[in-house]
Amino acid sequence: MVRQVILQLDLHRHLEGSHSPTALIDVARTFDVRHPAFYDAAAGRFRTPAELVAEVTMAGPTDDAMVFYRCIIKARAAYVSVPAIGALARAAFREGVDDADGFEMRLSLFSMARTLIENQRLDWRAVTPTEFADRYAQQILIEVIAARDEVQAATGTPMLLRLGLSRTFESEPHYRALAAMVIEHARALVGLDVLGILPPPDTEPMPAPLVTILDELRPHLPDLTIHAGEFAGHASIDRTLALSPRGIGHGIHALESPATLERLARDGITLEVCPTSNRLLIPTRLAALQAAHGGQAPLRALQQAAVHCVLGSDDPTPMGTSFRSELEVARAAGVDLVRLEADAVRRWTEITGAAPAAPTVR
Numbered sequence: 001m002v003r004q005v006i007l008q009l010d011l012h013r014h015l016e017g018s019h020s021p022t023a024l025i026d027v028a029r030t031f032d033v034r035h036p037a038f039y040d041a042a043a044g045r046f047r048t049p050a051e052l053v054a055e056v057t058m059a060g061p062t063d064d065a066m067v068f069y070r071c072i073i074k075a076r077a078a079y080v081s082v083p084a085i086g087a088l089a090r091a092a093f094r095e096g097v098d099d100a101d102g103f104e105m106r107l108s109l110f111s112m113a114r115t116l117i118e119n120q121r122l123d124w125r126a127v128t129p130t131e132f133a134d135r136y137a138q139q140i141l142i143e144v145i146a147a148r149d150e151v152q153a154a155t156g157t158p159m160l161l162r163l164g165l166s167r168t169f170e171s172e173p174h175y176r177a178l179a180a181m182v183i184e185h186a187r188a189l190v191g192l193d194v195l196g197i198l199p200p201p202d203t204e205p206m207p208a209p210l211v212t213i214l215d216e217l218r219p220h221l222p223d224l225t226i227h228a229g230e231f232a233g234h235a236s237i238d239r240t241l242a243l244s245p246r247g248i249g250h251g252i253h254a255l256e257s258p259a260t261l262e263r264l265a266r267d268g269i270t271l272e273v274c275p276t277s278n279r280l281l282i283p284t285r286l287a288a289l290q291a292a293h294g295g296q297a298p299l300r301a302l303q304q305a306a307v308h309c310v311l312g313s314d315d316p317t318p319m320g321t322s323f324r325s326e327l328e329v330a331r332a333a334g335v336d337l338v339r340l341e342a343d344a345v346r347r348w349t350e351i352t353g354a355a356p357a358a359p360t361v362r
């Protein structure tokens with residue numbers, strides 16, 4: 001008998017992109033956040049989730065990454081206190097349960113702490129690195145871990161948390177203090193991620209002081225993933241391989257280089273492919289890659305090159321994605337779903353040290 005249900009493991013999802021309109025309006029009402037995104041001052045009432053959708057969701061594909069970031073920035077307006085962030089995290093984990101058998105959530109702790117400080121009308125650069133790490137970032141981290149633990153215990157759905165560090169790297173002392181603080185909480189996390197894009201010419205840089213911080217954290221959090229080969233070409237991936245990551249976020253531009261593909265396959269490095277994210281954020285680059293590979297979707301072409309690939313929803317709210325919808329996109333593109341599932345199980349086992357539980361019947 002052919003097995004119909006495949007294990008749904010979302011291995012690339014960001015917390016900042018997982019605040020649904022419903023969760024944002026709930027939090028705005030509970031914490032009385034009268035930001036114009038959430039509150040219609042002229043009408044003297046909070047907006048409805050339906051009214052917020054267009055504000056926090058991309059209207060369509062564009063090569064201008066700012067369109068995406070503007071959605072994220074609007075959602076961040078709800079980061080008014082640690083309890084508000086906790087409520088948003090709880091909602092994001094609960095919504096993840098409806099969408100997957102297990103998932104990995106990435107936590108951009110620096111930007112969340114920075115935003116919390118800004119939303120309290122303070123200048124984050126005037127906050128000492130120690131205070132930034134201990135009073136803001138640590139309280140957020142503790143709250144998000146508690147939210148994860150609570151929803152995981154209540155639902156039985158396994159949820160992994162990975163610390164994301166941005167290559168925007170706004171302040172070395174603040175990053176250093178944050179990294180030192182995170183070591184105490186490393187047991188609640190599964191690894192590190194490097195994310196964020198910069199304006200051209202180098203859209204995916206690896207700042208040397210950030211690499212030093214990664215090196216210091218890795219004895220505590222060895223599993224490293226790096227966003228690369230998304231907005232930049234295969235050379236960006238080649239550069240990150242010097243750091244021995246176990247996963248590459250996106251990485252579809254590996255298709256430009258047979259040598260890069262060969263190295264990824266040989267070293268067993270997993271690419272986390274997010275088809276709708278690519279369609280929305282890098283439409284021109286995606287079209288060029290597809291044209292160069294006989295019209296095939298990158299995920300299918302990567303599988304044919306024997307590269308391990310998993311699937312991710314990336315940022316469900318601004319991109320309007322879910323893991324299930326990405327699975328349908330992959331199916332329609334002719335992706336080998338049995339192999340995709342095997343690669344997800346392989347990667348999950350690599351991250352956690354244990355195989356995921358069998359899928360529940362849906």
Ligand SMILES: [Zn+2]
Binds near residue numbers: 012014195227249
């Ligand atoms: Zn991502």
